[in-house]
Amino acid sequence: MSFGTEWDGPQVPVSGDEGQAATSALASAAYRDSPIEEIKKADNEWHQSTVKPGRIKLFRPNLGEAFSRALVDRMLAPGRKPLIQSFGTEPKFVVEHALAANNIRRERDNRLTAITVVCGLLFLPGMIGWLLVFQLRTFVARREDKRAGALATALLLGVGVLAALFLIKMPFSGFWAWYARASVVVPVLGWFWAKRICERTAADLRVRWDGLLSGTSVGAKVPEAVPRGPGQTAAEELRQSLARLSAEQQSNSVFYAGPKGILGMGTRWGAWQLAEDLVPADPGREIHPFRSWDVVRAIHDQLALLERGPLNTGGFPKPSIRHWIVTPIGEKATAVSRPEGTDVEAFQVKPHxxxxxxxxxxxxxxxxxxxxxxxxxxxxxxxxxxxxxxxVLHETLRIEVTGHALGPVNSLFTSKPEAPTKEVAKSFKPWENRTIKLPLVTTDEVVRLAVRAPLTWYPPLLNWLGGSLGLPEPFGLRHAWADQPWRHRFMADDALRAATPVLRVVHSAAIKLLEENGVNTEKFGARSAFLSGNVQDPTPKKADVYDA
Structure with missing residues (x-):
């Protein structure tokens, strides 16, 4: 199925693009190596992520692994549920980086799988023994006792000494003696080999993470999305899924979810209503017939001139002016259903x-x-x-203007990678501390990645063993992790300042059309003047929370 959008390769926002910062911040989550629980810090009061626990902690994914996998499954899977538009961002760019991050990890896991087979499965007794030691070490290190870390390290060293003694003083001879020695040594050699691969991949992921947040052009390599021949059905399906994602992003259908506001646009912080009776300007004549659409078109034409002004002082940038079809859904709804039928084409409700x-x-x-x-x-x-x-109900014309604001992406997504460090007491000045650099990939992390690698070929089993990330529904990239703009002084000012000019343009355009159609606009003008003063109230309200 085609949606009229051809695949044109990975997209890289360039300087000046409207959604560059927010888009890059969300895309950087695919490369992060922080704990999966960090995503809960980005949740807002309306949209909550779910960290689904697994059965074995050793198989637990980190944030980047879980985020990129959940994102690809939710936004590109065949038969997926509808998405909420991500205003101010480019979701296709974010998904491409999730695919690229999955590819980088898949290449690492392929190498780790080969190491696990050669150095682990062929010497299974030794691998099981070392895994038990690491699991016991992890259990001891989790204790709140301050000496737990030292005890865990001592345990590992003790096992190492016992392993060395076992190699020297072998209780049997022949083939099994050499196999037993190899079972002790080869898994350790495999661990060193795996550590180098893990460190190289971790450094690559962190460079991409930092590059996205620094504004450099970090391209997402997704070669599997470009069909090379008629037989590559998987590539064609991925290309169509990305095209469908871009088409849905341009949909003119949105959803109103009660106190959550319009999903993707944010909560409603202000509402101003101009409602008066339609009375002929000349008592002896009737009003010229007109419809709501005529008023809307007059307002539309005047709003297109918002960027113009009498003074050369900057002012409004060019706005996006669109007609929206708003569908009501329940406050706790977990899914949406887009309009369908002959009046809809490529997610767009037709003009008629x-x-x-x-x-x-x-x-x-x-x-x-x-x-x-x-x-x-x-x-x-x-x-x-x-x-x-x-x-228009009976003889009353009502023009309602509402303000919606969607704030910045949570600061979790804008934090840059930091080298792992630790403060320790100086040797000769114990009252002073010094900072030492820690390895980018720890011993436990190498073991976790090596154990997970063979199971990445079957994600359902890996999710069952280690857990996964559940995205907030109804899902949309931008509104799911957006903060309120009111804590940022300049953002709040911008939102509040936009209301007055828009309200005045709407009222003047509507009153002009009413005058042309023979309507007495005296009461409309008085009410408009009152609202024009009222809109300058500098305090945003929770307009969607009705205090009944």
């Missing part, structure tokens, strides 16, 4: 259907129409959306 919804679906159940003006600011870290809806 938008017009019908605007004119007819104003009361009762069903989708609603909103005209939106949106700015993506702060390199994608702030998304400001002002939505306008026009309704």
């Amino acid at each position: 259907a938008i017009q019908d919804i605007c004119n007819k679906q104003q009361f009762g159940s069903g989708d609603r129409h909103y005209l939106g003006v949106q700015w993506t600011l702060w390199d994608g870290q702030l998304v400001i959306t002002m939505l306008i809806t026009v309704t």
Whole structure:
């Protein structure tokens, strides 16, 4: 199935792209090596990730492994559930980096699997013995006792001494004596070999992590997404999945989830309503017939001029102005269903259907129409959306303007890699501390990766043994880990400042159209003046939380 979007290779945001910072921050999570529990720090009050526990701690994934696997499965799997648009970011770029990170780890795991087979399975008794030692060492080190770390190290050294004595004083001879010696030594040699591979891969992943956050062009190599021939069905399916992802990102259908606001656009922080009766300007004549869509079109034309002003002082950047179809869902809904049928093509509700919804679906159940003006600011870290809806019930015309704001990506995703260090007391000045560098890959990490490597060919078993990451649903990259903008002074100012000009443009455009159609606009003008003063209230409200 094609969605009219051809695969054009990995995309790299360049300087000046609207969503560069937020997109790169989310993409960097695929390369991280921090504990999987760190993702809980990025959750907000509305969207919670789930760390699904496994059966054996040794098989537990880190954040990058779990994130990239969960992201690819959720966003590219055949028959997946619909996604929420990621305004201010490019989800295709993030998914490509998740695929690239999976490829890098797969190459490492292939080498580790070969080492595990040659140095482990062929000398299984020795590998089992060393694994038991490491498991016991991990159990001892987890204790809260301050001496637990030293005790764990002493345990490992003690086993090493016993292994050396076993090699020297062998209780039997012949072939089995040499096999027993090899079972003790070869797994250790395999560990040293595996450590070099793990360190090289870890350094590569960290360079990409740092490069994405530093603004350098870090490309995502996804060769399996480019079909080389008609028989490469897997590559063609991946290409179509990426095209489908890009098409869904451009959908004009969004979802309103009660106090969560419109998913992907953030919570509603302000609402201003202009509602007055339609009275003829001339008592002896009737109002010229018009429909809600006529008012919306007049407002649309004036909003397109927002970037212009009488003074050359900067002002608004060019906004995105779109017609949105908003579908209501439950506050605790875990899935959404996009509109389907002849009125929808490539996730886009067709213009004639938008017009019908605007004119007819104003009361009762069903989708609603909103005209939106949106700015993506702060390199994608702030998304400001002002939505306008026009309704006519009996003789009352209501024009409602609502403000939505989506804040920056959580700081977890913007933290750069730091070399592991440890503070220890100086030898001759114990009252002073010095910082020492620790290995990038620890002993336990090498064992974990080597044990996991053979099972990466069958992810369901690996997830069952070690656990996995459950993404917050309904899932969208941007809103799932967005903070509130109100703690950032300048972001809050930008959101609040946008409301007044938009409100005045909406009202002036609507009043002008009403005058042209013979409507008495005296009350509309008075109400507009009142709202124009009221909108300057500098305090954002929780407009979607009704205090009944």
